[in-house]
Amino acid sequence: xxxxxxxxxxxxxPKVNPxxxxxxxxxxxxxxxxxxxxxxxxxxxxxEQHTHALIHTIKTIDDANFVKVFAEGVKKAFELNRxxxxxxxxxxxxxxxxxxxxxxxxxxxxxxFDDGLxxxxxxxxxxxxxxxxxxxxxxxxxxxxxxDQFWVNPSLFF
Numbered sequence: 001x002x003x004x005x006x007x008x009x010x011x012x013x014p015k016v017n018p019x020x021x022x023x024x025x026x027x028x029x030x031x032x033x034x035x036x037x038x039x040x041x042x043x044x045x046x047x048e049q050h051t052h053a054l055i056h057t058i059k060t061i062d063d064a065n066f067v068k069v070f071a072e073g074v075k076k077a078f079e080l081n082r083x084x085x086x087x088x089x090x091x092x093x094x095x096x097x098x099x100x101x102x103x104x105x106x107x108x109x110x111x112x113f114d115d116g117l118x119x120x121x122x123x124x125x126x127x128x129x130x131x132x133x134x135x136x137x138x139x140x141x142x143x144x145x146x147x148d149q150f151w152v153n154p155s156l157f158f
Contacts (some may be wrong), residue, residue, distance in 0.1 A: 031059040074156065078139050083124075087132025088141065090122050095157050104154050111148040 004010065025032040034056045041050040071092060075085045091108065094117070098105035110133065111118055112126050122129070136142050141157075142150040 025058070031057060033057050078141075080139070081135065083128055083132040084135035084139070085132075086124060087129060088136060090117055091136065091142070092157070094118065095152060104157060105152065107145050107149055107151050108142075109149050 025034040036054045036056070038052055038054060041052055042048070043050065071085070071089055074080070074088065080088060091110065094108050094110065095105060098108055109118065112129060113119055115126075116122055117129060124132075133142075137144070137150075141153055143153075145151050
């Protein structure tokens with residue numbers, strides 16, 4: 001899309017709205033924004049197509065910022081309490097260090113020893129960690145595999 005600098009020299013389009021078919025992204029300070037109209041939503045009961053508008057933002061962020069933004073979204077969606085959120089962030093850190101197969105790791109080891117998770121101090125007590133871990137198990141983030149090993153939900157860890 002051309003930048004408009006002079007309103008007296010606008011390119012007029014009296015018969016066709018050029019914004020309907022245009023999906024040219026607009027550059028912003030932090031990335032790109034694109035809009036689109038679509039009619040690809042289908043009602044499974046009636047077969048009727050529904051039109052929708054989509055606003056898509058693309059933001060360039062570093063890995064640390066991504067983890068923080070992702071974790072905040074998960075916290076809100078799953079209504080994680082403070083302890084569950086703290087444990088989730090530690091689990092994410094451990095998950096990122098695991099060997100990946102097919103784009104994700106199947107399981108992780110969460111062992112409490114030397115007053116820390118996997119021997120690393122994490123700023124919480126064993127009891128606090130266990131309470132947060134129970135919350136993540138109850139909300140389907142993890143599932144027991146073996147003692148101190150847990151399957152991960154591939155929809156939440158990728």
